[in-house]
Amino acid sequence: MTSLPASAERKLGLVIDLDTCVGCHACVVACKGWNTEAYGAPLSDQDPYGADPSGTFLNRVHSYEVQPEDGAAQLVHFPKSCLHCEDAPCVTVCPTGASYKRAEDGIVLVDESACIGCGLCAWACPYGAREMDAAEGVMKKCTLCVDRIYNDNLPEQDRVPACVRTCPAGARHFGDLGDPESDVSRLVAARGGMDLMPEQGTRPVNQYLPPRPRDQLDQMEESAPRLDPVIEEPGGFLGWLDRALEKL
């Protein structure tokens, strides 16, 4: 049913630290690696080794340059995947009931056997979190690795989304954002976590931690006067050589 649950018991989601992300794209690779062989249809590629490669990804890392009024420009790497919104517009537009938001943990999923591939949910998502698989003709999206996080066959430390498990910088955190005492909620409170496009009214569960203020490197005073050149004219043997060559 494409009606949204009145309230989710838990709000599982990600906290992404824009201060820490180094833009290595390891999360992109881990996501594709896990999800192409797990839940639902594979994440296909078209012309992967040819001149015009493209493919389905559930997680993509953008990079932005931010130019403050004064000071040097900053580069911010920006991973983006489904934000598992509380008011998910992608769910309510679905004509078939393939898209749904789970009441028990707030995860937004697609039942691929009911998806007609109309693409309206991708139009309704402001974040570009949904991609139609060109080979399968069904909509693919982040499942928050629903087949990992509850999977008793995996060691406990692996029961987190693949992107979180793989991030070498520790820039991705997984937890219950509906519980104010959870690690992720306290992290969001401490670091001023923010919604993306709050004016779209989607109430995203995933939170982004803004970059911390940078050092003002370009505004540093020079600590000592610059040294004068030690010698203007070479002396000794080199001086003789220099003069001799000059005369040639």
Place this chain on the structure above:
Amino acid sequence: MHPAPSVIAFTTLSGIGFGLLAWLGLGLPPVTGGSAFAFFTIAYLLAAGGLVASTFHLGHPERALLAFTQWRTSWLSREAWASVAALLVMAVCGAGAVFFDTRIPALGWIGSALCILTVWATSMIYAQLATVPRWNTPLTPVLFLSLAAAGGALLAGQPDFALVLLPLSGVVQVIWWVRGDRALADSGTDMASATGLGGTGRVRAFEPPHTGPNYLMREMVFRIGRKHALKLRTLALLLGYVLPCLLLLIPFSHVFAALAVGSHLGGVAASRWLFFAEAEHVVGLYYGKN
């Protein structure tokens, strides 16, 4: 947005087809017998043909029946119900008029109402999307409904109504364009709100996620075709509204009437191309576009 030919054909043809059916339901013109057969055939070819065209862009058309299940929340599902109901009710009206020389006015009115409901539901699929500020306005249903009414009047051979409705829908079209041109800027969504980095400084897209394009860019960051937007708008206004009116003002002949309909359809198709090609989806902001 990507202007998919199937969706442009669907909204253009089914819009005017349901418009014609609505007029026929009202008994304008009060046709029976052979001429009723001609009118209803044209209307069904346009309306149902448009619906069939719309399934061409589906990834899994064989599951299309599932689209009837979610009418509580989905405008696409409501459109499916309204269109089938309208086509069924009007089929009864049409059969009565063609085979029994009988018109059932009450049923005709219900059929007309269902036709209007169908066009409204179609327009709401676009108007509901906050992600496309150009579409996200009550003016979008007004545009679709006025166009269906005007085109339907033209096809139904109602020059008096057409001469009022065509200029009216032309005015709505121009207002829709003027409002649309500043819709994204007025929406408050920009790269600063998309990235949340606006507080630090001016945000510029430095690197896209991949060197190649992807589904999102092909489907929603479509920018080709905007270059000739002004020329296409002029063409849409001339073909869609001005020329049909002029052709209606000269003494009636079937050739001129057919020309007026063809010209109108061409103009509406041009306008519908722009409806998609000019529409900016906010996801484009993540790619530094729009």
